[in-house]
Each structure stands twice: as C-alpha cells, then as structure tokens.
Amino acid sequence: MGSANALVKEAKRLFHGRGQKQNFNIDSFPPYLVIDSFVDLDELEKKKIVDENSDCEGIFYRNRKKREAFTALVGEVPTKHFLVENNLKFEISFQGNQNIGFFMDMRPGRELIQKLSKGKMVLNLFAYTCSFSVAAKAGGAKKVTNVDMKKSFLKTGEKNHQLNELSGNVQYLSYEIMKSLSGLKKKGPWDLIIIDPPSQQKSFNLEKDYPKLLGRAASWLSPGGQILACLNSPFHGSEFLIENCPDLEVKEILYGAFEEEELESGLKMVLFERLKN
Numbered sequence: 573m574g575s576a577n578a579l580v581k582e583a584k585r586l587f588h589g590r591g592q593k594q595n596f597n598i599d600s601f602p603p604y605l606v607i608d609s610f611v612d613l614d615e616l617e618k619k620k621i622v623d624e625n626s627d628c629e630g631i632f633y634r635n636r637k638k639r640e641a642f643t644a645l646v647g648e649v650p651t652k653h654f655l656v657e658n659n660l661k662f663e664i665s666f667q668g669n670q671n672i673g674f675f676m677d678m679r680p681g682r683e684l685i686q687k688l689s690k691g692k693m694v695l696n697l698f699a700y701t702c703s704f705s706v707a708a709k710a711g712g713a714k715k716v717t718n719v720d721m722k723k724s725f726l727k728t729g730e731k732n733h734q735l736n737e738l739s740g741n742v743q744y745l746s747y748e749i750m751k752s753l754s755g756l757k758k759k760g761p762w763d764l765i766i767i768d769p770p771s772q773q774k775s776f777n778l779e780k781d782y783p784k785l786l787g788r789a790a791s792w793l794s795p796g797g798q799i800l801a802c803l804n805s806p807f808h809g810s811e812f813l814i815e816n817c818p819d820l821e822v823k824e825i826l827y828g829a830f831e832e833e834e835l836e837s838g839l840k841m842v843l844f845e846r847l848k849n
C-alpha cells in the first residue's frame with residue numbers, strides 16, 4: 573500500500589473561500605488543480621490562477637451554483653483520478669456536476685475515527701464513498717457496515733477499500749436509513765456509529781429526522797460505545813446535536829479542516845459516549 577501511494581502526492585486545499593467573500597475553493601490533486609466556485613469567476617481571475625500555477629498538468633473550473641461540469645482551463649479533464657490522505661488512497665471523479673467523491677473538510681473526522689476504531693464494530697451511516705470506513709479499517713476496526721441509499725456510491729466505496737487492501741469484513745447496505753431503523757438495531761450492538769447526513773436533501777429532514785436518529789442510535793450502542801455525529805448546516809451549531817442526544821456524554825467537539833469566518837456555521841462534529849454500565 574505504502575509504495576503505490578507514494579507515487580500520488582497528498583491532496584491539499586490551497587484556498588478555502590466557500591461561503592465567504594471570495595466564494596470559491598482551490599484544491600490541489602497533483603498533478604491537477606481544481607477550482608470549485610459558487611460564483612462566476614471572470615476571465616482575469618481565472619487567468620491569474622492559471623499563471624500562478626503553471627506547473628500543473630491540468631486546471632479545471634466549474635460554477636457549482638449553476639450545476640456546471642468541470643471544464644479544463646489547462647490540459648484535459650480525466651475520467652477518473654486518485655487522491656491520497658494520510659497514506660490512504662481514494663478514487664475521485666471530475667466528471668458531471670456532482671461532488672468529486674471525497675469531502676476534504678472531513679479530514680479531522682476521519683483521523684479521529686482511525687484513532688478510535690481498533691477492534692470495534694463500526695456502523696457508518698450515510699456512508700457515500702466510504703472514506704470513514706476506509707479510515708476505520710486502517711485503524712483496525714473488526715467490522716464496518718456502510719449504509720447509503722445510493723448503490724453507485726457504495727460501489728465506489730468498495731473500490732476505495734480495494735485500493736487500500738482493506739476489504740475484509742466490510743459490508744455495504746443500500747438502505748433508506750430512516751426506513752431501516754429496526755433492521756440496523758438488530759445488526760448491532762455497535763461500538764462506534766458515524767452519522768453524517770446531508771444538510772439539505774429531500775431524503776433527510778434535518779430538524780425532524782436527526783433528533784429521532786440520534787435517539788435511536790444511542791440505544792444501539794454497546795456499553796462504552798461512541799457516536800460521531802456530523803453536521804454541515806450553516807443554520808445549526810453543535811448545540812443542536814448536544815440538545816438532541818441527552819442520554820450520552822459529550823466527549824469532544826471537532827470542526828472541519830478549514831478555517832471558517834464563523835466556526836459554528838461550518839462543519840462540526842460531536843463525539844458522544846455511552847457510560848460503561
């Protein structure tokens with residue numbers, strides 16, 4: 573694993589402006605540079621970025637707000653690519669107008685899960701492409717169960733496990749989570765549960781579903797079990813999670829990898845723990 577991944581350099585956010593005055597991000601996925609914007613950048617601004625990064629093989633741009641696909645300012649958009657984080661490898665894609673398959677800001681969450689997972693039964697809810705699951709297996713998890721309603725995301729998740737030779741004892745369930753609560757309970761008890769729902773999607777009503785899910789998940793834990801609850805809504809702070817999980821103890825509050833103008837309006841995560849008895 574180490575030597576193959578050494579050929580791909582670590583992914584890095586070079587500029588984080590989402591939701592701020594300069595409303596765009598620039599990420600380096602060597603040898604490419606990716607500009608993910610939430611406003612139209614004018615030709616002069618794009619040229620400045622291109623000129624400052626003349627060593628990149630490809631520079632790609634899109635306006636996310638307009639649901640654009642990436643277009644190449646330099647080079648050609650590849651059909652797929654790989655990134656490395658902490659010596660773990662993940663497949664990403666710059667095709668279409670979707671997320672690339674990996675959330676860079678979740679790095680502190682993945683690092684915590686890798687640290688906590690040794691010997692544990694892990695449930696990864698809203699798994700997407702299973703980056704939490706890869707981190708959990710790298711940290712020595714006994715078994716990881718990934719749940720996401722989209723089969724195609726879980727397929728990429730399976731590939732991510734294969735890329736890292738961490739495929740043993742990993743399960744993929746394409747369930748609609750709020751309709752599968754009793755089934756998930758039966759598969760437990762769980763030592764570690766990750767909850768990372770979308771903040772604005774019809775499939776999950778944050779105000780109504782998150783409190784219900786937190787309450788149920790707390791009752792699926794083994795003694796001493798933990799929940800990492802993640803939240804990326806600018807309208808809800810970590811208090812929202814804490815108020816809705818009264819039966820567990822708060823162990824730690826974490827934030828996303830990139831500095832925000834207002835800490836609590838960006839990504840936040842709360843680690844909860846059930847008492848041992």
Ligand SMILES: C[S@@+](CC[C@H](N)C(=O)[O-])C[C@H]1O[C@@H](n2cnc3c(N)ncnc32)[C@H](O)[C@@H]1O
Nearest residue numbers: 698699700720721722748749768769770775776
């Ligand atoms: C924010 S992403 C999760 C990111 C992931 N935890 C990571 O770190 O890469 C949200 C995911 O939730 C899934 N999803 C949304 N609503 C769902 C539901 N009701 N049941 C199951 N999966 C759902 C989406 O398909 C998407 O993959």
